[in-house]
Amino acid sequence: MRNAVLSRKMTLLVLQDANHAVKQIQVSKPLVIAVPLAALLSISGLIVSLQAYSGHTVASLEQELQSNNMQLQAVVTDKDEAIKRLQAQIVTLSAESKSMKDKVQKVSEMEKELQQIISKFGTGKAFSASSIPGDSSHIGGEFIAVHNVDTASRLAYDTQDDFAEMSELINAMLSRVPAMMDQAEHLHQSLSGTPSLWPTLSRSITSNFGYRSDPFTGKSAFHAGVDISGEIGDPVYSAGAGTVLQAEHSPARGNFIIIQHPNGLQTWYMHLSRISVSVNDEVTKGEVIGRLGSTGRSTGPHLHFQVLKQNKPIDPLPYLTQGQ
Numbered sequence: 464m465r466n467a468v469l470s471r472k473m474t475l476l477v478l479q480d481a482n483h484a485v486k487q488i489q490v491s492k493p494l495v496i497a498v499p500l501a502a503l504l505s506i507s508g509l510i511v512s513l514q515a516y517s518g519h520t521v522a523s524l525e526q527e528l529q530s531n532n533m534q535l536q537a538v539v540t541d542k543d544e545a546i547k548r549l550q551a552q553i554v555t556l557s558a559e560s561k562s563m564k565d566k567v568q569k570v571s572e573m574e575k576e577l578q579q580i581i582s583k584f585g586t587g588k589a590f591s592a593s594s595i596p597g598d599s600s601h602i603g604g605e606f607i608a609v610h611n612v613d614t615a616s617r618l619a620y621d622t623q624d625d626f627a628e629m630s631e632l633i634n635a636m637l638s639r640v641p642a643m644m645d646q647a648e649h650l651h652q653s654l655s656g657t658p659s660l661w662p663t664l665s666r667s668i669t670s671n672f673g674y675r676s677d678p679f680t681g682k683s684a685f686h687a688g689v690d691i692s693g694e695i696g697d698p699v700y701s702a703g704a705g706t707v708l709q710a711e712h713s714p715a716r717g718n719f720i721i722i723q724h725p726n727g728l729q730t731w732y733m734h735l736s737r738i739s740v741s742v743n744d745e746v747t748k749g750e751v752i753g754r755l756g757s758t759g760r761s762t763g764p765h766l767h768f769q770v771l772k773q774n775k776p777i778d779p780l781p782y783l784t785q786g787q
């Protein structure tokens with residue numbers, strides 16, 4: 464029965480125009496159904512595949528977008544963390560700069576104290592700190608106005624100011640310290656009690672320590688010091704720091720000075736034309752104590768210089784040639 468229905472033929476009439484005859488085409492009935500069905504199916508298939516393709520494209524675009532978004536978020540997170548790190552570093556740096564500034568200021572105060580010590584014990588040639596360029600009391604530094612900035616930025620500006628201030632302090636100290644060191648060295652030398660400074664201008668020794676022929680009698684006699692020739696009025700310096708023990712006149716020594724040094728040493732200066740110190744005066748090494756002359760038992764202008772150790776005359780030259 465079913466086969467009979469399917470095998471039935473259908474007649475299609477093809478009508479053109481009045482000049483052409485009508486064509487008759489015999490087709491089987493299943494074909495009439497199959498052709499439109501096939502067309503319908505292929506159109507549906509096209510639609511479905513188009514939908515599938517567009518769906519796939521949208522999905523891949525969404526995936527790409529999501530991936531880009533995640534990358535962007537990662538970058539933003541990195542930047543946030545970097546900013547936080549930098550802020551923390553600024554806070555640390557600021558604290559360190561404060562601590563360093565305190566230390567620099569302490570050193571600066573110590574430097575001022577050292578200057579006062581030098582001025583107090585020095586020979587009066589000490590300079591005052593305020594006379595030196597770059598004095599730390601004239602600290603300035605650029606003023607940086609800060610408006611509407613966050614704490615980290617303000618800290619950064621403050622820290623910059625602190626560093627500028629410290630830099631000025633250090634520069635000022637660096638400019639002063641060499642001169643102060645010279646002064647301190649000079650002071651140290653002037654306070655040294657060892658009688659090692661050559662006691663006058665001339666370096667010419669006319670008579671050595673020891674036995675010699677006496678210039679007045681011609682007889683052999685002990686010479687307890689050295690005779691240094693010179694001009695009347697040449698300065699006579701204290702060979703070391705000490706206290707004036709005697710400053711007077713005697714027929715043999717003429718005008719003479721005895722200075723007591725530490726460690727039981729004494730220096731004697733004879734035949735002076737002038738005495739510039741008094742008994743009990745404290746003298747520094749190199750201080751002018753009198754003037755060269757030819758007073759007392761002398762044949763011409765010279766300084767008789769002698770050194771006593773535990774009240775016994777010793778050769779002064781080993782002391783003087785220490786070169787200090």
Ligand SMILES: [Zn+2]
Pocket residue numbers: 670686688689690766767768
């Ligand atoms: Zn002599």
